[in-house]
Amino acid sequence: MSITIDDVSTLLHLPMMGQMCDLEELEFEEARTALVQLIGVDGGTTGAEMEDARGPKVRLSWLREIYVQRYAWGVAALAYLYDQLGDASLASTKQMAGYLTLFQSWIYEHFPGMGRRRLVTSYDDTTPRAMRWQSPRQSSTLAEIRSQLDALTYSGVV
Known part of the structure; x- marks a missing residue:
């Protein structure tokens, strides 16, 4: 399972069509x-x-x-996230860098038991889906996240 272009479009409302720069x-x-x-x-x-x-x-x-519609910003966001995830997957890595809204909202969307978050009651479907959740100020460490991922079962994935 991986983050896809459809996830970028759904979660961030970024355009998928257009020229890469x-x-x-x-x-x-x-x-x-x-x-x-x-x-x-x-x-x-x-x-x-x-x-x-x-x-x-x-x-x-x-x-x-x-x-706003000329470039495929969603594709660029996904490529950058994949680059950051590649670095974060190394055992020696202690934290991730970059814009993690896509990754965080993708986790909230597909892994309901992972992460700390609250549903925003004022969310409406005309805004990016990533605005559906509010993250706490204190986040999980990479070690905690790896432990949660390792403990996932098939039924824990939507």
Whole structure:
């Protein structure tokens, strides 16, 4: 059992269709030129956003405003999570890094006996499913999670 693209779509409401993007470090002017060419925003607007973001980068909220449907953000989120899970699966690893909302909500969705969480009573189906649960401030350690995973039986998986 593994996290799938369908889980990303259902839990985070991220688009699955669209172009994947390549990442490379660029200087300020190179980044502005690339954004103008790829997104179609004028150079002044792009330059102002990059200055607000303090470097050759832009904020995700700005990108959403410009072109939320153009890129397959869900695929990127899943690829990044798989990379982090690969590192976390090593016996010497003590903790995970990165954005774990997808992983956490996937666990809550498919493993009802695992993890500490509370259902949010104000949740409605028009929001990402990941907003259905509220996580406690104190989380489980990786050792505790591994122990819970090792103890799982077939009936403990939805």
